[in-house]
Amino acid sequence: MMPIPEIRPSEPLDFFDLEIPDAEEKIGALVGRKFHGASFVSFVYKHNTIDPLLMTSIPQSMRPILKDSVSASSLPIVRKQVSIDGTVKFLLGVHTEKGPQEIECVYIPEKTRVTLCVSSQVGCKMGCKFCLTAQLGFKSHLSAGDIVRQVWTVEQQPELRKITNIVYMGMGEPFDNFETVKKSTRILTHQRGPDKSAKRITVSTVGLVDKIDLLTKEDPFRLAVSLNCTTDEMRSKIMPVNQRWPIEELMASCRRYADRTNKRVTFEYILMKDVSDTLEDAKRLVRLTSSIPCKINLIPYNESSFTEFKRPSDEQIAKFHAHVLNHDKPVFIRKNRGNDIYAACGMLKRVNA
Ligand code: SF4
Numbered sequence: 029m030m031p032i033p034e035i036r037p038s039e040p041l042d043f044f045d046l047e048i049p050d051a052e053e054k055i056g057a058l059v060g061r062k063f064h065g066a067s068f069v070s071f072v073y074k075h076n077t078i079d080p081l082l083m084t085s086i087p088q089s090m091r092p093i094l095k096d097s098v099s100a101s102s103l104p105i106v107r108k109q110v111s112i113d114g115t116v117k118f119l120l121g122v123h124t125e126k127g128p129q130e131i132e133c134v135y136i137p138e139k140t141r142v143t144l145c146v147s148s149q150v151g152c153k154m155g156c157k158f159c160l161t162a163q164l165g166f167k168s169h170l171s172a173g174d175i176v177r178q179v180w181t182v183e184q185q186p187e188l189r190k191i192t193n194i195v196y197m198g199m200g201e202p203f204d205n206f207e208t209v210k211k212s213t214r215i216l217t218h219q220r221g222p223d224k225s226a227k228r229i230t231v232s233t234v235g236l237v238d239k240i241d242l243l244t245k246e247d248p249f250r251l252a253v254s255l256n257c258t259t260d261e262m263r264s265k266i267m268p269v270n271q272r273w274p275i276e277e278l279m280a281s282c283r284r285y286a287d288r289t290n291k292r293v294t295f296e297y298i299l300m301k302d303v304s305d306t307l308e309d310a311k312r313l314v315r316l317t318s319s320i321p322c323k324i325n326l327i328p329y330n331e332s333s334f335t336e337f338k339r340p341s342d343e344q345i346a347k348f349h350a351h352v353l354n355h356d357k358p359v360f361i362r363k364n365r366g367n368d369i370y371a372a373c374g375m376l377k378r379v380n381a
Pocket of ligand 1: 156161199234
């Protein structure tokens with residue numbers, strides 16, 4: 029057998045930040061055998077371990093080299109809070125370009141699926157008035173590896189079920205970290221990697237039209253747009269992004285996206301009392317979405333003492349829902365999960381319940 033060249037990088041390779049073919053190649057190069065790179069990657073995901081010393085498919089002499097040269101750790105769990113409805117909120121430590129920071133992600137178990145809501149940035153620049161993350165301001169982008177590691181870290185918890193669905197609706201505006209977020213979806217869906225279904229990954233944006241226009245059929249995720257208002261006047265007041273891309277422009281880009289990709293768009297619509305919950309809003313919502321293949325999720329606002337917005341009455345929510353439903357739109361009322369631990373939509377801010 030040829031001697032194994034030891035090409036140790038000055039910095040360990042960040043395993044979870046590498047696209048799968050790249051990981052196979054770079055790790056293979058470390059030990060001078062390409063197929064051992066593939067074997068490493070497959071061992072991680074099939075046997076759920078990141079310790080090269082346990083990788084029986086790799087010769088024993090090579091394992092210490094990999095142990096020293098590949099960094100593949102989980103994210104440290106700073107805090108874990110369990111809601112009465114089974115939702116679990118994780119506060120995780122990350123090392124960003126601006127030093128150590130903390131992010132949140134939320135595990136949401138349901139009968140037939142288990143969803144993880146991941147963060148794409150620490151804090152956020154978008155300034156949506158109803159959102160607690162906005163109050164943090166922007167701190168830093170996350171790397172693709174830190175997004176993948178959120179999934180990996182939660183799946184390491186022995187008491188939790190395997191994640192079937194991933195939504196990019198945690199801290200941050202995913203399309204403000206566009207290439208990184210796309211890279212993370214390619215890693216998560218790769219068949220020789222975590223192998224998550226592209227149909228079960230949803231990336232949500234407040235409406236960065238320039239980025240929506242760059243999406244292609246091949247991007248392995250579904251698009252969700254956080255609409256929340258039906259007039260420019262109101263939307264610009266509570267979502268500053270609307271001043272840059274008003275509703276008509278946003279809807280036109282969604283139409284182009286649906287035509288180009290043959291995928292339908294999900295519109296997220298937060299129902300806020302006296303802001304977005306009137307029958308007039310319901311009528312305008314039907315009109316705005318009429319020519320776009322889509323489904324609509326109505327999200328009754330999660331009240332907190334940190335914002336002035338209120339949840340509409342159950343009666344008003346039912347009326348709004350009935351109006352949209354009567355116009356043959358697939359429309360669903362999303363259940364609020366994890367309110368008691370500040371894990372529900374728009375509540376991620378490092379708040380202790
Ligand atoms: S709703 Fe999303 S985009 Fe808007 S401030 Fe909150 S995290 Fe950012």
